[in-house]
Amino acid sequence: MPMTTTQTDFRNHLKAYLDQVTNENQTVLVTRSNQRVAAVISQELLDVLLTAVNANKDSLAYAVARDKLIDMQRLANDPVIDNPQAYWEQSKPTSKQ
Secondary structure, three states, X not given: OOEEEEHHHHHHOHHHHHHHHHHHOOOEEEEOOOXXXXXXXXXXXXXXXXXXXXXXXXXXXXXXXXXXXXXXXXXXXXXXXXXXXXXXHHOOOOOOO
16 A cells, blocks of 8 residues: 655655665655645566566566566455366366257
């Protein structure tokens, strides 16, 4: 969950916020009076996001970027199948009699 702060507070505690961004993969949203909000993210997160956005969805690069985002807790993990056998059984063709 991103942190939100004001422009003044961000300026006054710049080092602390940047440490949280780089060391804890935290996203900081900086609100500015009468202007749009700015987001501060780590270079690592930016690289992974750009890879995922620019990669073909069926490519290895996309899969690796997606896994990194899951590891960074930016995406939810795929749901686990409780009963794999039942899952595969439902996809078998039914025989006609």
